[in-house]
Amino acid sequence: MNALFEKLDRGLTGIRLYGIAPPKLATDPERLGEIAAQHVARLRQLAPDGLVVYDIQDEPGRSGQARPFPFLPTVDPERYAYDALAELEIPKIVYRCVGAQPREAFSRWLDTVRAAGGRRLSVLVGAPSAQSRGSGLPLAEAHALARAAPSLMVGGIAIAERHVTKLDEHQRMLAKQDRGCRFFITQSVYDAASTKSLLSDYALELQARGRAPAPVVLTFSPCGSARTLELMKWLGISFPRWLENELRHSADTLERSIHLCERVFADVQDYAREKNLPIGINVESVSIRKSEIEASVELYRRLTGQLASRP
């Protein structure tokens, strides 16, 4: 049995994922082939339990601030995962922004999942706000429809930054579990305290309701420059002031960020162990700069080492 499905089916700690965004839609076919070949090579080398493929949408409503990088549409993540990376044997967890499409598109996709045979994994993401959804599918309806495809294992996102202000993210997680979600993936963790706070309320709520936890996969990304830092902040990732200072004033921002990710993960890992919460890691590079991608590979190695040595 595949390691990822076993860990998910049994709610185990120790899931190891690597995440990528699909190439830009405007990429010419030859270059697309090269990128896919690089992804295959990198992932064979890393051999994670699974590959995360993001669904990058333009979000003009987000944070009211100008996007630091221009938005460029990407190849459809589903097609990239299953066509361009077809030769990659590991399970793929494909993100799907359900709020960006009407119900019919989601239903058609479910048909293809059923037709594909074998188990599939997807993280369903709602619209950032009811306003931004427009005629898109509400997340709860997508969850209800997805139950008709038993071969599909659905995960959800868990956002510690949202918990800081609203204090209800743990209840959203439980509601998603009620609607069939079997695991969660966070956005990049640089703020150990807010992540521990979410895990704390989640653990208390599970205990109060007599429920079992779903694995929470913590995402980590290297940060090699002030520009990447700005992008990550724009994406909603929070940085404690001292940690942002460390990055901004370091002679080697990239190496410093890797070291800080290790420390943040150790802190959250210790806490999750105390609370008997199964966790995992997902490493990605939010930037496509070569140095930051290489750093994500190094970070993946270090965090999986930490995951194995302090289970």
Added chain:
Amino acid sequence: MNALFEKLDRGLTGIRLYGIAPPKLATDPERLGEIAAQHVARLRQLAPDGLVVYDIQDEPGRSGQARPFPFLPTVDPERYAYDALAELEIPKIVYRCVGAQPREAFSRWLDTVRAAGGRRLSVLVGAPSAQSRGSGLPLAEAHALARAAPSLMVGGIAIAERHVTKLDEHQRMLAKQDRGCRFFITQSVYDAASTKSLLSDYALELQARGRAPAPVVLTFSPCGSARTLELMKWLGISFPRWLENELRHSADTLERSIHLCERVFADVQDYAREKNLPIGINVESVSIRKSEIEASVELYRRLTGQLASRP
């Protein structure tokens, strides 16, 4: 030479203080004598480098929320420190809320300091806001007047919680140093991240200006009940959500708080060491319950142990 003055004169790390509030003004003389005898006995046993005596003022303007405990005026901290605890030989650091009194009262006090002979230590505290000061003395003017008493070594308060929103507490610290402050004392630290953020900006500002750091004494207090937690929150002490959960849901809140204080201190201590900032500790009990006072003694022992073993 006394250890405290040596550490302050040389800007060394490792200052060890214990803090108390004076007894209530309404305490009858016999009971007052008993309390002073208990303080003397406890402090002789602990043998800190110095004793902090707080100046507790009613602050109706604070946070707009009802005070969880009624305000009762206390014996004047100066008189308590030097009269009631006269037999206690260690240096005393007496807090003085300068905003609560007119200029004449401050000048008269400076005359008594000069007349007393020997070195004295005081932490001067401004009014919580310009409005609440009324006809009281502005802090900067108090600093200017205090320079006429060279035997008085002045310290200031440093509030990490204020830094989170205003991001200028490090500049206030530097301004206080410019006006003669030689050390800082924080309020109770339960939020490692905000304390590290203040130290981070302080270290960067010192570096930018080519200045030497003043010792920053970190205050720690045990928390034995939900009621003490509410009082500490009302006092402006911030608790990360997960840590507040730990306290509220622990079978032994008091012991849990001691353990958490040790972890918070270890985190801040490691960071201060990296930044070459001299730090110290000050332990107090914000409550007068016997169990919490005993816990403060235990906490003092553990933190001074930690201070010595990981200098």
